[in-house]
Amino acid sequence: MTWVILTGRQSDIDPYASPHKIITTRDYLTHPSLFRGVRPKIINLSNNVGYQSRGYYASLLAGSRGHKVIPTVETMIDLSEKKLYEHALPELEVALNRCRKDIGGEFPSRVAVFFGIGPSKAWNGFARLLFDWFRAPALEVSIKDGGEWASIRKIGFLPLARMSDEEEKAFLESLERYTSREWRDSKERTPARYTFATLINPQEELSPSSISSLKYWARIAEKMGVEVEPITRKDLAKLANYDALFIRETTSISNHTYRFARRAQQEGMPVIDDPLSMIRCTNKVYLNELMTFNKVPVPPTVTIAGIADLEPAAQALGFPLVLKIPDSAFSRGVKKASNLEELKALATAWLEDSDLIIAQKYIPTQFDWRVGVLGGEPLFAVQYLMAKKHWQIVNHDRGGKPDQGGVKAFTLKETPKIVIDTAVKAARCIGDGLYGVDLKETADGVYVIEVNDNPDLDHGYEDSGEKDEVWVKLTQWFLDRLERTGR
Numbered sequence: 001m002t003w004v005i006l007t008g009r010q011s012d013i014d015p016y017a018s019p020h021k022i023i024t025t026r027d028y029l030t031h032p033s034l035f036r037g038v039r040p041k042i043i044n045l046s047n048n049v050g051y052q053s054r055g056y057y058a059s060l061l062a063g064s065r066g067h068k069v070i071p072t073v074e075t076m077i078d079l080s081e082k083k084l085y086e087h088a089l090p091e092l093e094v095a096l097n098r099c100r101k102d103i104g105g106e107f108p109s110r111v112a113v114f115f116g117i118g119p120s121k122a123w124n125g126f127a128r129l130l131f132d133w134f135r136a137p138a139l140e141v142s143i144k145d146g147g148e149w150a151s152i153r154k155i156g157f158l159p160l161a162r163m164s165d166e167e168e169k170a171f172l173e174s175l176e177r178y179t180s181r182e183w184r185d186s187k188e189r190t191p192a193r194y195t196f197a198t199l200i201n202p203q204e205e206l207s208p209s210s211i212s213s214l215k216y217w218a219r220i221a222e223k224m225g226v227e228v229e230p231i232t233r234k235d236l237a238k239l240a241n242y243d244a245l246f247i248r249e250t251t252s253i254s255n256h257t258y259r260f261a262r263r264a265q266q267e268g269m270p271v272i273d274d275p276l277s278m279i280r281c282t283n284k285v286y287l288n289e290l291m292t293f294n295k296v297p298v299p300p301t302v303t304i305a306g307i308a309d310l311e312p313a314a315q316a317l318g319f320p321l322v323l324k325i326p327d328s329a330f331s332r333g334v335k336k337a338s339n340l341e342e343l344k345a346l347a348t349a350w351l352e353d354s355d356l357i358i359a360q361k362y363i364p365t366q367f368d369w370r371v372g373v374l375g376g377e378p379l380f381a382v383q384y385l386m387a388k389k390h391w392q393i394v395n396h397d398r399g400g401k402p403d404q405g406g407v408k409a410f411t412l413k414e415t416p417k418i419v420i421d422t423a424v425k426a427a428r429c430i431g432d433g434l435y436g437v438d439l440k441e442t443a444d445g446v447y448v449i450e451v452n453d454n455p456d457l458d459h460g461y462e463d464s465g466e467k468d469e470v471w472v473k474l475t476q477w478f479l480d481r482l483e484r485t486g487r
Helices: 023-032 056-064 073-078 084-096 122-135 164-180 211-224 232-243 257-266 277-281 284-293 307-317 339-350 417-431 468-484
Strands: 003-007 019-024 041-044 068-070 110-114 139-144 152-155 193-201 227-232 242-246 302-306 321-324 335-339 357-361 368-376 378-387 409-410 432-444 443-452
Touching: 003 023, 019 023, 019 432, 023 056, 056 073, 056 227, 068 232, 073 084, 084 122, 084 152, 084 443, 110 122, 122 139, 152 193, 152 468, 193 232, 193 468, 211 227, 211 468, 227 232, 227 242, 227 468, 232 257, 242 257, 257 277, 277 284, 277 417, 277 443, 284 302, 284 357, 284 417, 284 443, 302 307, 307 321, 307 339, 307 357, 321 339, 335 339, 339 357, 368 417, 368 468, 378 417, 378 468, 417 432, 417 443
Parallel strands: 003 019, 003 041, 041 068, 193 227, 193 242
Antiparallel strands: 110 139, 139 152, 302 357, 321 335, 321 357, 368 378, 368 432, 378 409, 432 443
């Protein structure tokens, strides 16, 4: 990622204080051909960002040149008058007052926040929220502390010229943290056209992609003019600095992955997984109805809304049968019931948390097909083998770590055509993103078990059949959408 810092005067900041290119707003405004062919990220540190000032025009024209910039002119206008940002104050004041205990008493009359970082750890909850509302390098908040409740008098930009020596030091440290990258190569490289954010959780036990696999993708994407950078759940406020988002954490409507997807969509960024795909794929009741409506073959299924539905379900499906919670991942919330007593015990517990659950006919196989579908076209095909002495590909019932079966890769040409065609038909019912379609192949035909919005994609496993073409197509999916929208 190419960062460029704009200042009102060359002397506003020590040129050796940052590794990034520093130029004046005048030079940026009067040389529109600067950075042609490159898409830099602009940090506008102009001392004057008032309407029609040089600082204002620098952010305005950055947008027309296809450059990402903070602050944007929208932020400049929002912070120009209190009445334009007062809608944000209730939430911000709640966050501010939560800090009182950690701060240790009274609030100061003024606090400086740099790139969402406060003067101490105690401030960081408020500081991150402030930066989420108003993405600006340096903000100054005036506070009125009434003892029981502190209110915000004013929020404004804090120019370099008004920073104390201590604040300037903290600002430069925050700047370095904000622009630093985990996957940076020591060698010089050609500036990227685009930068993709990849949302990860390094501590996740069953993440959809390993860190090593994402680094492998980053090397392929670099050859296509794309830089891939990791972000974590703490980086929501930084998301707008990127051109696209690839979510590589297990998704859920109830956690931060959905908020990231929604924010990316609001910013007009291509995103995998998009919010609608999350909603559709994470609910097995919806998936079953959608597949049935679109004539995609699924196992015989009964929706259960109460205990009274259990005996009819057992009569229709026979034993053993499979019981599923609507919202689950990695074989969690999927259990086999061998008789009516087991069915009643499972259903009674699960119906306390969900008004609907589903029961499906048990179809034993030695493996499940997983077909990756991207943009409505097949991407990869593998067989996930059942975990040892278990009926699922992941066994969560063993002590310790989950036990997973093996993976056997196939080229798309080697995969039965009916498996590919059925998977593609199922995925197209969901959307245009990346999906992992699980299917069972039997003597009676092929059945779709589920469609995953957040499928595993690891180097040496899912890409073994189609090799690097998997990662090239993934990168191209994002590029096609960026170039279509002119971002």
